[in-house]
Amino acid sequence: MNHVVNGLAANPALPPNLIDRLIEVADADLVGRLAYREDLSRPQAVALLSRVDDGGVSLAYGGRLTAADVDPVRHPYAALALLDQGLGSPEWARLFAGDARVRIREKLAACPGLPPDVTERLAADPDVGVVVELALWTREPGVAAPLAAHPHTDVRRAVAANEVTPRAVLAALLHGEGLPPAGQCPVCDRRSAPAAQDADAPCPAGRDAPPDASRDTSCDGSHALAAHDIRWAALANPATPAEAAAGFAGHPGHRLRRALGAHPGLPVRAARRLAADPDPGVRADLAENPAVDEASLRRLAGDEDLDVLRSLARNPRVPLDVLARLAGSARIASTLPPRIARASPEEVGRLAASPDAAVRMLVARRRDLPAAVRDALAADRDARVVKSVAPHPGLSEERLRTMVDRHGVHVVTAAALNPDASAALLEKLARHEPPVRKALREIARHPHAGAGALLACLTDPRARPLAAAHPALPPHVVTELLSDPDEWVAEAAAANPSLPLTVMRSLIP
Structure with a gap:
């Protein structure tokens, strides 16, 4: 991998003629980088597709290709990506349904809007993995429902996880009633596989087996472990009737009770x-x-x-009073709880005036506070509250500087996150003594950062690649960073739009 050339492929200032030159030398990795360029033209996308036989997926998902651009035989995965978006030809689906490669048929089975004859063929596919993909991803209840009676438990589990499966079918899968007995499960598959060696090996880790299930890979025909997995999938499915699921509150399997608890x-x-x-x-x-x-x-x-x-x-x-009690004991002030995010203006006012700093910290994490509430929290005596409100838009330059002067390292990083921070303030934060390394990384990302702040950010190993990509970094510094011993710094510099055009030309092989 040439990190510098890969970085150049993502440079937004790269002119069309240099994009063309990169396409001429593109390998699979470079194709992936060029495919995400917003200025990539359709002719360039088609030229890029021709560079790799099995590429084009990112081009197809990026909207760069149409069905007329893709040969499904040469570029099956690009064609499948178009089918997945409903943009491919029905004839492609028929072609892929008979493909000898299981992976192709699996990907096809996950595509929406397939012709009925293709769906019918996939539902009868000899490879269980193909049928599983169809059962899991179909958006048609009439396709999912019959597959609940499939002889393999993996297919039944996929049907149980699919939210379009009819409610009555989900209830039947949950309770194991009204369906023919399953004939095969993963345990049976392992025992019948030619490579199977130890029929008494432990079950895969993480399975929550029912009490009556053996903890080895033997199966007595009841498929107990698989039946447990089917119930779990049904309980985790929000479309499963709640009344049918409620009886599992006392089930001995904790995995099933966890799934029920989230219903x-x-x-x-x-x-x-x-x-x-x-x-x-x-x-x-x-x-x-x-x-x-x-x-x-x-x-x-x-x-x-x-x-x-x-x-x-x-x-x-x-309840808001419960959340207020949790604020200190549960250590939740590092995130904005959804209940605080939807608090009414009156509730916001009460929270901001709380005698408990942990509660004030919670409301300070909102970014749509009334100006008076925002400014009051910015002047709070507790550094934790000030740190929480410091990134709030609308805080004045003077207020941000006062917060930093008063609370020092406790709020430097938070102030650097403020979208209104000026270049002068960011440079002050970057040169703060003692240095705040985390702040340097935020400054290196900030759109207002100037050359002075960015040069200071280059002194930190983790901030260095971020600063190398910043367009405010002087062009001569960007050019020097192309030879940086850290390949990620060099790649970031190559992607910097401030890189001189003459240097861009010299980087293309």
């Missing part, structure tokens, strides 16, 4: 039972569910597990 239609009785679940993972998933009733949320607020409390803080329907 968007969770009945109150199931939520209240899960709120007392012995597994903190179950309670954490429940705590984040907006469908949970207020009584259960208040019960969870007394949980001793920090993950449960943090999940509760992310619930958009958590």
Whole structure:
């Protein structure tokens, strides 16, 4: 990989004639870089497609190609990308449905809007993986429903995960009723495979087997592990009827109870039972569910597990008084909780006036505060509150400087995140003593950063590639960085629009 040339391929200032020259020498890696250029013309995209036999996927998804530009035989994956967007020819789908390559048929099966005859052929494909892709991605209930009776459990699990599957079918998969017995599962596949060696090897890690399932890879015909996976997929599917799912609140498998706890239609009785679940993972998933009733949320607020409390803080329907109590104990002030984001103007005013700094920190993370509230928080006596509000748009230059002078290193990085920070302020922050390394990385990204600030950012290894790509960096410095020992710095410099045109020409092989 030539990092400098790859960086040049992404340079927004690269003129069309130099793009053409890069296309002439492009390999698969360079094709990927050039494909994402916003100024790439259709003739250039077609020329780029001709450079690699199996490329063109990024060009197709980027809207650079039409069906007339693609030969499905030479460029099957580009053709599949167009089919995936509904832009390909139905004849391509028929061609790929009979392709000997399983990967091609799998990708086709995941495409929407396939002709009925193609869908029928894929549903009967001899490779289970192809049918799984169809079952998982079809947008047609009439295609998904019959596959619930497929003899392989992997297909049934895919149907259980698909949100277009009819509710009655999901309920049948969940309870294992009304469907013919499955004939094959992954455990059976491993035992029947020619390469199978140890029939008593441990089950794959991470499986939450039902109590009656053996912990080895033997299968007695009940396909117990696979049946468990099907139930999990159905419980994790928001389209599964909540009433059909509610009975699993007492199931011995914690993985199933976790999936139920996140169900968007969770009945109150199931939520209240899960709120007392012995597994903190179950309670954490429940705590984040907006469908949970207020009584259960208040019960969870007394949980001793920090993950449960943090999940509760992310619930958009958590009562505001509960969230205020969580503010300090659950260490949630580093993010903006959804309930704070949707707080009314009156609630914002009360939160901003709270005697608890942790609560003021939460509301300070909003970026649409009234000017009076914003400025009051910027003048807060607690550095943590000031740090939270420092990136808020609309803060004056004078106020930002005062915040930095008063609180020093505690707010330097946050001030550097402010979209209104001037070049002069950013240079001051970049040269702050003691240095704040994290701030240098933010300054190097800031559109207002000037040469002085960027030169200071070059002293930090992690900020250096960011500064090398900044258009305000002097052209002679950008040119020097092309030979930087760090290849990512050199690539960033090559992508810098301030790179002189003469230098750009010299970089093309």
